[in-house]
Amino acid sequence: MEGVATARSGRFAALDRRAVNHDGLAREDHELGLTALHSPSDPEPSLALGADGRVAEMDGRPRAEFDVIDRMVADHGIDLAVAPEAMALGDRELAARVVDPSFPREEVARLISGVTPAKLAAVVRLLRPVELQMAIGKMRVRRTPSIQAHVTNRLDDPLLVAADAATAVAFGFRELETTVPVLEDAPSNAVALLVGSQVAAPGALTQCSVEEAMELELGMRGLTTYAETVSLYGTEQVFVDGDDTPWSKAFLCSAYASRGLKMRVTSGGGAEVLMGEAEGRSMLYLEARCVSLARAIGAQGVQNGGIDGAGVVGSVPDGMREMLAENLMVMLRDLESCSGNDTQVSESDIRRTAHTVPLLLAGSDFLFSGFGSITRYDNMFGPSNFNGDDLDDYLVLQRDWGVDGGLRPASEEEVLAVRERAALAAQAVYRHLALADYDDEHVRAVVEAHGSKDVPVEDELAVLRAATAIQQGEVTALEVVAALAEEGFLEEAERVLAMIRERLKGDYLQTAAIFDEDMRVLSKVTDPNDYAGPGTGYVPTPARREQIASVRQQLSVREVRAEQEPSADTLHLVEGPVAEVGNDPREVCIGLSPAVGRAIWTTLSGLTVREALREIEAGLEEEECVARLIRVRSTIDLGLVGLTAARLAGSGIAVGLQGKGTALIHRRDLVPLANLELYSTAPLIDREMYRTLGINAGRHAKGVVTVPAKNPYTEEAITARYHTRALALVAIERELCEPGAPPVELRRAA
Numbered sequence: 001m002e003g004v005a006t007a008r009s010g011r012f013a014a015l016d017r018r019a020v021n022h023d024g025l026a027r028e029d030h031e032l033g034l035t036a037l038h039s040p041s042d043p044e045p046s047l048a049l050g051a052d053g054r055v056a057e058m059d060g061r062p063r064a065e066f067d068v069i070d071r072m073v074a075d076h077g078i079d080l081a082v083a084p085e086a087m088a089l090g091d092r093e094l095a096a097r098v099v100d101p102s103f104p105r106e107e108v109a110r111l112i113s114g115v116t117p118a119k120l121a122a123v124v125r126l127l128r129p130v131e132l133q134m135a136i137g138k139m140r141v142r143r144t145p146s147i148q149a150h151v152t153n154r155l156d157d158p159l160l161v162a163a164d165a166a167t168a169v170a171f172g173f174r175e176l177e178t179t180v181p182v183l184e185d186a187p188s189n190a191v192a193l194l195v196g197s198q199v200a201a202p203g204a205l206t207q208c209s210v211e212e213a214m215e216l217e218l219g220m221r222g223l224t225t226y227a228e229t230v231s232l233y234g235t236e237q238v239f240v241d242g243d244d245t246p247w248s249k250a251f252l253c254s255a256y257a258s259r260g261l262k263m264r265v266t267s268g269g270g271a272e273v274l275m276g277e278a279e280g281r282s283m284l285y286l287e288a289r290c291v292s293l294a295r296a297i298g299a300q301g302v303q304n305g306g307i308d309g310a311g312v313v314g315s316v317p318d319g320m321r322e323m324l325a326e327n328l329m330v331m332l333r334d335l336e337s338c339s340g341n342d343t344q345v346s347e348s349d350i351r352r353t354a355h356t357v358p359l360l361l362a363g364s365d366f367l368f369s370g371f372g373s374i375t376r377y378d379n380m381f382g383p384s385n386f387n388g389d390d391l392d393d394y395l396v397l398q399r400d401w402g403v404d405g406g407l408r409p410a411s412e413e414e415v416l417a418v419r420e421r422a423a424l425a426a427q428a429v430y431r432h433l434a435l436a437d438y439d440d441e442h443v444r445a446v447v448e449a450h451g452s453k454d455v456p457v458e459d460e461l462a463v464l465r466a467a468t469a470i471q472q473g474e475v476t477a478l479e480v481v482a483a484l485a486e487e488g489f490l491e492e493a494e495r496v497l498a499m500i501r502e503r504l505k506g507d508y509l510q511t512a513a514i515f516d517e518d519m520r521v522l523s524k525v526t527d528p529n530d531y532a533g534p535g536t537g538y539v540p541t542p543a544r545r546e547q548i549a550s551v552r553q554q555l556s557v558r559e560v561r562a563e564q565e566p567s568a569d570t571l572h573l574v575e576g577p578v579a580e581v582g583n584d585p586r587e588v589c590i591g592l593s594p595a596v597g598r599a600i601w602t603t604l605s606g607l608t609v610r611e612a613l614r615e616i617e618a619g620l621e622e623e624e625c626v627a628r629l630i631r632v633r634s635t636i637d638l639g640l641v642g643l644t645a646a647r648l649a650g651s652g653i654a655v656g657l658q659g660k661g662t663a664l665i666h667r668r669d670l671v672p673l674a675n676l677e678l679y680s681t682a683p684l685i686d687r688e689m690y691r692t693l694g695i696n697a698g699r700h701a702k703g704v705v706t707v708p709a710k711n712p713y714t715e716e717a718i719t720a721r722y723h724t725r726a727l728a729l730v731a732i733e734r735e736l737c738e739p740g741a742p743p744v745e746l747r748r749a750a
Helices: 010-016 068-076 083-088 091-099 105-112 117-125 129-139 158-170 183-197 212-220 236-241 246-258 283-297 307-313 319-332 349-362 388-401 412-432 440-448 462-472 477-486 490-505 542-549 557-563 609-622 638-648 687-702 718-736
Strands: 047-049 055-058 148-150 175-178 205-208 226-231 262-266 301-304 336-339 573-578 587-592 626-631 653-657 663-667 677-679 744-748
Touching (some): 047 083, 068 283, 091 105, 105 319, 117 283, 117 319, 129 319, 158 183, 158 440, 212 246, 246 262, 262 283, 283 319, 307 319, 319 349, 412 440, 557 718, 587 609, 587 687, 609 687, 626 638, 653 687
Parallel strands (some): 226 262, 587 626
Antiparallel strands (some): 047 055
16 A cells, blocks of 8 residues: 555554653663663672771772762761671562561661661662562651642742641641742741641641751741751762762751751752763662761651652653652661652653552652642642642542541631631731731632632732841741731641740651641651551551541432432422333333432433433424333333333333433333343433434334434543442432332323
């Protein structure tokens, strides 16, 4: 055939349009470090101690050749009392202990404290995806999972930040992270986030992710309560490019801790590749160095799992597996894992969900290092793997698997209430401190807004002036407390003050610490992970399970019954005597199942029973046939309903109609399932189709050849969309079914 060689396949053209084909997938390149789990340049694990008791050689490199990362890890990141025992274990033996539920978590952590970065990578590399999940379920530090939110907007609008913070806490987020499109706006965002975070419930931790010096200053003044954007890298040159050293990062850790601020570091595979300095090493090995370094500098946790480099890691084979392995390495080092789901890893909804679900099922200290609780365009970190428009999907995923993903459903009324309270509180604080004066119309817009595009901008410099005033006036959290109290927001004032008190106690500096909504610290110390096999570890309480299950979309039979309550326009049918066989050859029976026009008045398509019958009867009239209504009481099976009615019809032809709207045409000499025509997709049957059903039934009665109507088709998941209502309607039908009862005549009530 001419031209076939240059023709395009329609299927491949359609595949090209799929979202996954917008992802920039890369071929492995070991020299560039574009490899996930292993590179020929990765060193073999080794450790030797010198006569002075210090590490003389690590992972094939003598001490004289150590770079700054090697030196910090060797001197501060390895328990040399455990190292000989741990390094002597084979990689497979140690990997088996990591996965084995009967081998205690504490003993695994003890052994891992004595391994080198290369040994850590070698052990984790052996674990397959399901084994990674098993290990994470066992090795995460805190028993109770939690989750962190991004709360940002394009305008840095403080009232919107506060309202969105309150919304996030209403949905269950326990850490809130903001950042700014304009650096100088950071103090304003920090204040607004602090105010909004304490409206829906007490105890949510907040941070403002900006340049490290400003971030530290905001924390020192009590305007934030934790930090995490202190970046670590796996090669020395990338540290140099960032004008940093492991020692400067260790100093920052100490500075935060000295003022009672919780702090974790950030790393993630792909960073070194992006900066062109991966030294030909695999992403897993370089991240093993970062995690070991985090332990060495005294951080209590790590935010990792790709982070900003997630797209790079996800572009290579085994990339998703590597990002999960990164999180596990943090847990193995006995550190808090704030798991990277904060960067959209793919344009494909399938891929980004597949990236998240393994971690959701396994559990983590923080399942997201930043779920974009706002709409995608307002996420100034860049789109998260899940964003505000995905909240319902995530809540249903929790419900589907019966796992605690850290969130809970919140009603529209609850969200509107907390948004209004937070916006008013922020308005009052900004007026009281003479930062800005937002009017009530602005409050209303913020409360109702989907995002910043719905919020008017009266003064483009208002936020900058407010932020400058906060910075120059050295506003602290105590001024915020006073403003809230004096403006009548006493509960919020007490909650912000409570966060200041907790810094003096220092309990939330414990590894993996969060506050629950009763202000109890949950951490490695107070809430340690006790998973030891089936039937152990964290399981949602019955109350928490009910909360997870109670998504707003769920329906009960009772609610469907309420939808079926009769109205003034409801068709009322009166049952008459037992039906007899008709003798009019033009007669077509319409057999109704037990509940049609008795307890069910609306079909799944939204048409009423009155409307459906009107169209069927009109179609019969077009063919000059006579309709006769019959109630079949003994069965809810549509085939038997139609066949029973056909055996009573003078023509031997009948239409069968179920409450949910499913319909068919039957003939008296056929078996129940061998009907003439079946309209099985009830939600899609419209007026025209019921009219066609009547026309075709009339033609069958007259012996005229018909063109069978085809069932409507849709790409939608009809069974998933309507099954609850269908089940409820069938339950109603079943209650009214009277086995053995003969069919009866029906007439419309006067």
